[in-house]
Amino acid sequence: MKKGLLISLIVIIAAAIVIGIQSFRISVNEVVLERLDGLTDTERGVEEQWTLQDRKTIKAFAYAERFASKNKGDYDIASPPYQFKLGGEPYLLWIYPSTSLALIQKPGESAATYTLSRSSSAKLKRIIEKQDGHFGEKPSSANSG
Numbered sequence: 260m261k262k263g264l265l266i267s268l269i270v271i272i273a274a275a276i277v278i279g280i281q282s283f284r285i286s287v288n289e290v291v292l293e294r295l296d297g298l299t300d301t302e303r304g305v306e307e308q309w310t311l312q313d314r315k316t317i318k319a320f321a322y323a324e325r326f327a328s329k330n331k332g333d334y335d336i337a338s339p340p341y342q343f344k345l346g347g348e349p350y351l352l353w354i355y356p357s358t359s360l361a362l363i364q365k366p367g368e369s370a371a372t373y374t375l376s377r378s379s380s381a382k383l384k385r386i387i388e389k390q391d392g393h394f395g396e397k398p399s400s401a402n403s404g
Contacts, residue, residue, distance in 0.1 A: 287346040288312065290320045294391055295342055305342075309390045319382040320345055327363055327373035334372050336362075341387065354383055356395040 290311045296304040311317065320343055339362075341352040354361035361380040364372045375383070388394050 287317060287321065290317050291344040292387070292390060293342045293344075294393065295338065295340060307391065307393075311386070311390070316386055317345075319379070319386060323361075323375045323379035323383055324350060324363060324373075326379065327375050330362075330372045330374055333370045336372075339364075342366075352383070354380065354387065356384065356388075 292309045292311060293305045294307045296306050311320075324345060336353065339351040339353045341354060343350055343352055349366055351364045351366060352361060353363075359377055359380060361375045361383060362372050363375065384394075
């Protein structure tokens with residue numbers, strides 16, 4: 260009886276380890292980061308685009324998305340300054356130099372926004388600052404007119 264219980268316990272622990280390892284596995288090869296032009300949701304355009312392929316950067320975006328906390332309620336917020344594509348899946352990204360937390364949202368899902376952790380927000384800020392010399396500036400379409 261004790262031997263059977265011990266074997267069952269070992270199998271359960273092994274399964275938990277395998278599942279845990281799988282949850283941290285990153286299967287995408289690039290992140291496409293886009294600075295948006297600041298127009299309305301229906302007229303959103305891309306001002307600049309970067310394809311990021313280093314594993315550390317991909318991991319930062321993947322973990323930020325995977326471990327973001329869902330916010331309750333429907334939000335009416337300004338157009339996002341960025342969008343990123345992870346494995347072809349697009350995410351809108353509200354991130355600014357002056358705030359400590361960033362938000363993401365899947366396009367078309369206005370009822371669901373997700374808050375990134377402080378750590379993930381800080382990592383993404385550093386990545387964006389490195390790529391985009393205009394980080395924190397208003398989009399050029401917002402400056403004209």
